[in-house]
Amino acid sequence: MVYSLTYRRPSHVRSSASRDSLSGDDKQKSINDSITSGSSCMSNGIPEALSFDRIISGGVCPPCTVRDFMNYLRYIEHSAENLQFFLWYRDYCARWEKLPESEKALAPVWTAEQAEAEVAGNASQSRPKRINPQVAAVLRDTDFADGAPKHAVDKADPFITPARSSVDDKKDLMSDYGSSMGDETLASSTMHQSVANQAFDDAGMKWKPFTLQPYRDEIGRIISVYIAGSSSRELNLSARERQAVLHALQNTTHPTAFRSITRTVEYSLRKQAHPNFVRWTICNGNRPRVVFARGLGIAGILAGFTADLLLTLSHASRPWRVIPFLAWFIGIATLIAAWKGIFLIMVYSLTYHRPSHVRSSASRDSLSGDEKQKSINDSITSGLSCMSNGIPEALSFDRIISGGVCPPCTVRDFMNYLRYIEHSAENLQFFLWYRDYCARWETLPESEKALAPVWTAEQAEAEVACNAFQSRPKRINPQVAAVLRDTDFADGAPKHAMDKADPLITPARSSVDDKKDPMSDYGSSMGDETLASSTTHRSMANQAFDDAGMKWKPFTLQPYRDEIDRIISVYIAGGSSRELNLSARERQALLHALQNTTHPTAFRSIIRTVEYSLRKQAHPNFVRWTICNGNRPRVVFARGLGIAGILAGFTADLLITLSHASRPWRVIPFLAWFIGIATLIAAWKGMCVVLHGLHHRHLRPWELFSDEPGDLNNEKWLSQDTLTSESGNSFEDEPWVPRYRKRNVIRKIFDRQIWIEEPALRQIQDTIFLQAVLGGFVVSCVVVGIFCGVPRGDFY
Template sequence: MGLLPYLGQVIANVNYRRPDYVSTSSSAASMDDLSQTESTGSAKSQGIPEALSFDRIINGGTCPPMTVREFMNYLEYIELAPENLQFFLWFRDYARRFEQSQSQSQSKSHNPFTTPPPTAQSEGPNPPPTDYKYPSSNARSFDAEADDESPINLPVPVQVQAKSAITPEVGSVAPWEMDWEKDPSLTKVHSSVQASYRAIAHRTFTEAGLEVPPTNLPFRDEIDRIIAIYIASPAPRQLNLSFRLRHTFLIALTTTTDPSAFLPVVKSVESSLRFQAHPNFVRWSICNGNKPRQVFAHGLGAFLIVAGLLYALLTTLSGMSRGWRAFAAFFWVLGISTLHLRPWELWECGEEEIGLEGMEHSSNPQPNSSPDEKQEKDAGTKKPKEDYPWVKKYEKRNIIRKIFDREVWVQEPALRQIQDVIFLQSLLVGVTAGGIATVVFLVVPGGGFF
């Protein structure tokens, strides 16, 4: 895009207003309470262009600093609640692998030479549904009676085949299982960890008054891990679910591991991400300076405004000509209209530290990781912010170095355009306010006191 068309777009959006901050106090209630009304969610999404929409970020259609990795960084280090995005990314990957596994099982069991094509009159189990892939816009369609005490209407559970019939190949197993497959020496550690997950999952079902599901369901071990990490109470990264939604979800898991059983929970998690975390992430990303630089800029702006006022007063009270008073406008314009690297970006953190391991966006595992380290990562334990290595290193930096920290180019065009629009708004406000103040001092007659 040329310079003139780009400037035209910036000027056309001069009335832009960045998204309002969505208070995290609403997270005290359950996440499904957050998605009761469509109008509320739509209002919170105002100020977010289509290029920075939630779907574009999740599907990898954005550039730094608006990618899934930066989104996870924000939730991990700023909101201190990355579990929603981790669970959401896991489910997308799990639904894809489950469907592939079912397709492979059906293709292997079908013999075109001896088996006639299925008809509506054929007996046997129904094929697994494939409609669990819901459009992203469904998150905006909420039930007005979400607080009703009636049970949630889940999709009809599918009685899937035994695990031995659809055992996935190595290429389709859960990403975190690949570590154990590549390193046979960790088999014993993996077995003990999986046993603890299964014990936690069994305890969760028992405490809910439900029967323990059979172990021959497909991906049962993986579901046990998910229950132990995200669903059990307490859990390292427990999702904020209402009792009714959690209980109904566990009921569905007693008979099936089909992705359709996860839909109510996934929609609740997606609502929290789409209407709370995502607007806050966009709002936070627009400001490309750290806190010390913001304080410095605000202080410098206040100083220039005061300096311009003193200069205008002195030139007005003195015997100097009126033309000298006009120079006060430079102080006022600069004072009214004044991308750092984030602290964790100054010291590169591995993706496994920000919770991207086991997701479709994860990097290769580190070969030098010890079994204990892998066991801790697999458990999904949430680390306090003070435990990250960059925190202490950043606190040791002096204030001057923080103000003039390293900068990085903003690669996302939509974010750059928003920042340019905000800069233009500040410049217009500065010129307008500075011009009015200058005119006022120009029309005042000189004092001639000195």
């Protein structure tokens, strides 16, 4: 899927002084036109998806994010201060709107009429006065001479108590305690204020600003950093613009005081920096790589020209002159692309192979905890290298879990794959809950942490050894067993003993259920359901403890005890809705640990098993599956096309060989051989070359009928309530299942498509495509060469 074939990338916009000739209204009109054109399909070679507002709002993926924009302005154009100021101003306006009206009233709106009046007054005052030369001679060297220093005292603000800035509450608190950081903050604030006062003096201000206005200290910093002459990030402002904004800031801290320079800065960003950034981003290689590509293009053209020239001067027949066509084509295409800053194919190593499919096996059960931990550490280390088992660093497990990737490789896509393809989503759900649980545990006060001590590895081994000893079968004399049969003393008879209750019988409130408990206090239906659900989870957890041979109930005052009960009933207990694939020993060891503490270390034994399964099996399989850009019907169809192309080439070469046509004619079916073999190789690796040419993929069956936006669906699946929900991962009852089954094969083959956003995935697919092209070219040359070596048949 491409834009118009007449598309041309944005032209480079040079920095010029032409903007200074535009009035404020002209700049605002130009900005509005830019916003309007950005909402259309294409504006000056910039699509709507890469518009200035889309980039600033964070609606794009790398390498077009606002961070990339900042780096470009900093390292390439050397004008990052414009974007830095613009981003600060947007944030400042948003924070201003949240201020109470009482604070806003201290800083009135600065109107355009006031700004024009101030500028006009300053212009009239700055006009040179005409003085009689005789009078000037008489008054020379006196206090009445023009330009003589005036010993007037500055008018002080009647409210001399300095106000605290709304954004500096935390800094002021630090300075109150006299820490080194507070001293530095206080000194920095004083320095900024002095720089700002000097800027006001240089602009001819006759009084100090009103210090009780909100954000006055912050405005002082902004003046000292961006507006004052020779500041560290001085904006490229004219003398009139600088004087106008200082006059406005002398009177108010309202965002409208920046109206004049904000227009200038935004105009520069929209009309110069943004087009240049998009043009620069289109280039996918550095300068040496692009120069190298241009050299390759020229070399291909020269090779084609030389081959055609030699064939023309020889006695070879005309069909032979078609052979250099490939050199001409590759050379010209490479040169045109390189002239626009693009290297045709950016790939990994040509020896790259996609991750092998890892089958679920019981081999992990034979590994000890230390061996699993070592394997996990090796996975983390290898993920930091350039390539690990066909998985680049950009698609590593930790990168996906931390949210540092784009669709279709996000944690949500990982969850959907495990749920709908591998049917083991409970591993990732439990792992995400555990990470969040550890983070929440660290925020608990020490008084609550003390109630749940750390569960050491030695304690876990001792508990398991004790349980193994107690669980050994007792040898009973057969005669004694026959006598005691059907009595209360028989082995296996039910014991009517009362469970030992916890001495502290007052139930504790879970730290994560503080919001739910108030609802149950008022007796609402939601509160009743929450209370009933909590009781159900507790009873299931108690049953799991009983089945594991626990002799006492857990300590209920420990933090997050109710949540732990839910986790046991959902993930740990036998027959639970999301039961983890744990051995009997792992389950028993975990329950023994959770009987004593709710500390995250209690999960040490099973979290290794779960993480090992995710890193060593689920993650490689997910990356392998994601590389496939078409659904199964489309891939099978592509394989059929490849086989058809090979058969067409074979049939054509066979017929030409059996005829009386000369050998050069046997080269013509090369194209059919090449397309067929390349298509077959790509399809065998799960890729459709047509979809790859567009960098598209088919929508997954569960994505085709989804009515929820991606972000909302992501929050739904990864929320805390969902991760601890007792609902299973079965999807047979979901509405999309019968609807997808009713779709015919033709519709599945040409199903809806979507652009692949993740750059690393596109690069993997480029590599596989190049491998398929090179493989098709080499095999085609060999096959066609064999046919050319066979004598002609002369049958017709």
